[in-house]
Amino acid sequence: MTRFDADTPTDRRKLFADAVTAHRTRGSAFLTIEAAPPEEPAFDPDGDDGEDEEEEPQPWLQFAEKTFNLDVTDEELDRVKALVDEFPEFRIDELESPDEAEGTNVRITARSDANRLADFADRVFREVYEREESYRAWVVAV
Numbered sequence: 424m425t426r427f428d429a430d431t432p433t434d435r436r437k438l439f440a441d442a443v444t445a446h447r448t449r450g451s452a453f454l455t456i457e458a459a460p461p462e463e464p465a466f467d468p469d470g471d472d473g474e475d476e477e478e479e480p481q482p483w484l485q486f487a488e489k490t491f492n493l494d495v496t497d498e499e500l501d502r503v504k505a506l507v508d509e510f511p512e513f514r515i516d517e518l519e520s521p522d523e524a525e526g527t528n529v530r531i532t533a534r535s536d537a538n539r540l541a542d543f544a545d546r547v548f549r550e551v552y553e554r555e556e557s558y559r560a561w562v563v564a565v
Contacts, residue, residue: 426438428560430557439544439560440537445565446565447537453564455484457481457560457563458481482552489532489533490533491513491544494528506546510543516531517530548560
């Protein structure tokens with residue numbers, strides 16, 4: 424792989440498919456995709472520079488051995504369940520909600536080709552994590 428980020432639907436899906444292929448070819452432990460933070464507006468009409476706010480963690484998605492792994496809030500969990508329903512070859516295998524965590528870790532078995540996996544990954548960011556169509560994604564580990 425020579426590129427590690429993309430910000431259009433076609434380029435992201437190609438990037439994700441290439442990352443899956445590289446992951447499988449290398450026999451790596453996992454691959455990780457992260458979404459860049461949403462762009463901040465150039466002007467904040469409230470005059471708040473946001474310095475006092477805690478930075479929210481950005482969504483991520485891991486893939487290893489035919490399994491996607493992601494963390495979601497309760498609202499996002501409903502959306503990921505609906506998305507998985509559209510992929511008959513995928514199934515949610517495990518939901519874990521530790522008491523000390525504010526969300527749920529989801530493990531999804533996904534037996535498919537690289538392009539189908541890439542489509543699913545992009546839709547997770549767009550539909551589950553509600554990123555804009557032009558969001559930037561990074562493959563941060565392969």
